[in-house]
Structure formats: structure tokens, C-alpha cells
Amino acid sequence: MYAVITLFVFLCLAASTDADHHQPCHSPNMTGELSVANLKGVYKAMGAFTFDSTGNKLRFISNESQHLNTSHLDLLVFFDEGILYEIDSKNQSCEKKTLQSTMQPLDVPSDAKFHSALNIGHHSIEGEGLKFNMWTGQMPAEMKGYYVMSTSMGCLPLSAIYFSEPTGLIVSVMDIESEIKDPDLLVLPSFCEGLPVVETVNTFLCEFM
């Protein structure tokens, strides 16, 4: 997966397609799988997500995150409010953090620049080609870096790569269905209500760095 996406980036940066006036697209409501690795290829987390693109809310439940200090990562993020909850359903505990930036891998930021539309494989044989759009933009100032994001022609997220210090990240999105299958996952559990903020972090991505 890592090699494939590196290839995408290479092709992207090598391509010199006209960057015309495409406006950033917006993803639909989604349920799917997401994985996060650093740019050395170390997997940080893999798991299931639910995303409400209208309310800008994300739930990510990872059961494989052996390279983080936690074996089980359960996040509920309200990007518009700039609030992230780390949930531990087993002992019904919760940590509340604030986010300085709304940067996230499932929707193209509204200030992203269209870079190019690419075809990989054979463009005219069904099932033999992949056509996608590439978008680029700057990370928040404190994180000093930039991102390259790819989406399908219908704006489903494929991957997002964040080049920043001290560690870059690559997020891959798979098995998307364009609906919210379990809306309850986006509702704040009662044991998380009224908690004080314990930490302020730059972005959602900091949970994986």
C-alpha cells in the first residue's frame, strides 16, 4: 500500500497537467476503513470510520494500533467545534481535547489547490484503470509542511499524505460506502459529557504522530 501511494505521489509530482480552476470537491457521508502509517512505512493505526460530511463529524475506532501507546484507539471528532474525544468504552472513560486546526484526511480542505487529474493503468478498459484528482495545500503554520490528497472523480477520499516535521503521515481510505451505517457512533456517549479539556493539539493527525 505504501509503495503504491508513493507511486501516486511520484506520478503526481512528475505530471505537468494543466492546473485549471477546479474548486475543491466535498465528500459524501461515508462508512469505511482507514489506515495511518508514517513515511517510514510503520503502521500507526487501522480501523473503521464513520464520517458525517455535512456536520463534519468523524468516529474512528481502531483495533490495531500497536505502534501507538494504546492498543485500542477510539476517537470522536467534531471538527467544526474543534473538539476531539478519546473514548474508552470498556471502562466508560473519556478525554476531551481541543483542536487548533480542522485539518483532516476525509474531505478536501476548502482552500486546497487542484493539482491534476491522473489516469493510472489503462484508461479505456473497464476495471483496468484508475482516474483520480490530486489536491495540494499547506499544513497549519505550526506544523510546517504541506499535503497531497487524492480523491476519486466523485470525491471519495483515496489517500492523503502529510509532509511535515518531525514525522509525515500517510492516510489510506478503503472500502467506502456512501452512507452513515450507524448514526449512533457520531453521538457523544453520556459519560463524555461535561468534561474539562485536558489538552490542546494542532490537528486530529497529532493523535498518530
Ligand SMILES: *[C@@H]1O[C@H](CO)[C@@H](O)[C@H](O)[C@H]1NC(C)=O
Ligand atoms: C479489526 O477490525 C476489522 C474491521 O474493522 C476486522 O476486519 C479485523 O479482523 C479486526 N482485527 C482484529 C485484530 O481484531
Ligand SMILES: *[C@@H]1O[C@H](CO)[C@@H](O)[C@H](O)[C@H]1NC(C)=O
Ligand atoms: C449526512 O448525515 C447527516 C446525519 O445523519 C445528515 O444530517 C446529512 O443530511 C447527511 N448529508 C448528506 C449529504 O446526505
Ligand SMILES: *[C@@H]1O[C@H](CO)[C@@H](O)[C@H](O)[C@H]1NC(C)=O
Ligand atoms: C509512550 O509511553 C512511554 C512510557 O510511558 C513514553 O515515554 C513515550 O513518550 C510515549 N510515547 C508516545 C508517542 O506517547
Ligand SMILES: *[C@@H]1O[C@H](CO)[C@@H](O)[C@H](O)[C@H]1NC(C)=O
Ligand atoms: C481506563 O482504562 C485505561 C486503560 O485501558 C486507563 O488508561 C484509564 O486510566 C482508565 N480510566 C479510568 C477512569 O479508570
